[in-house]
Amino acid sequence: TPWWDWSDIIDLDYRQPGLRQYMTEALKYWVREADIDGYRCDVAGFVPIDFWEQARRELDQIKPVFMLAEWEARDLHARAFDMTYAWSWNESMHAIAQGKADVNKLYIYYSWNESAFPPGALRMTFTSNHDKNAWEGTGPEQFGEALRAATVLSMVGEGMPLIYSGQEAGERKRLAFFEKDLIDWRADPMADFYRRLLALRKTHSALWNGAWGARMVHVPNDHGSQVFSFVRQDAASKIFTVINFSADTVDVRLKDGLYPGEYTEFFSGAASSLQADTQLTLQPWDYRVYV
DSSP states (O other): OOOOOHHHHTTSOTTOHHHHHHHHHHHHHHHHHHOOOEEEETTGGGSOHHHHHHHHHHHHHHSOOEEEESSOOTTHHHHTOSEEEOHHHHHHHHHHHTTSOOTHHHHHHHHHHHHHSOTTOEEEEOSOOHHIIIIIOOHHHHHGGGHHHHHHHHHHSSSEEOOOTTGGGTOOSOOOSSSOOOOOOOOOHHHHHHHHHHHHHHHOGGGSSGGGSOOOEEOOBTTTTTEEEEEEEOSSOEEEEEEEOSSSOEEEEBOSSSSOEEEEBTTTOOEEEEOTTOEEEEOTTOEEEEO
């Protein structure tokens, strides 16, 4: 199995046709012989984009593949990759959880993501991954009481959510990065939490990924630096989400005509009639998803 450490990759001279073809043939081998469906490419931005574009063309001649870049750059989506890591989303969400930023950080991320990235580009949202877990801490360590609120946004907002190994079991420890380290697969409430959110995504097309889903439309409110509220709606479904990204209890009023209607609140199952003058009381890090 070919394996290139990132420190080796950046030292390679990609102008050499032989090297490019060797690496491309290695990628093609596993698609052709093992029928794999695609690749997650480590530190993809350290490799010239034209290499990835040529490799993608040759891979797709075998069969359509899915390509994920461990990088965050618009141009990787043009002709090479389907999905990139939303590192900026994670950094924004982490800063909010740590009290170092407020919801304005999310407005900046989503505005940039919509304006800078191609329509339909898949962006992978996450609260943990192998790097974060090993070097910076588990999801509970990094996000504390904000973890579930952040997870809800990763699932119902734009982007494709990542569930890192062990998060559904509570992500109880930092896993060793370079050695075998077994996950403690104990029953945990997070398993059902993820299961329900994934079922919600699957059954409501407005929450689907990329061009198949609906864009987020901001619903202004009178606690805009604390409460993040938006609608995703298509011809078949409508999801209205309100999340308190602060450690304060807030009584929030919503400000436009997009959200009123008859809903079921997803987590409680309660029927909810939302009117133009509805006021919601949200506990610290509380969330409501109206279906």
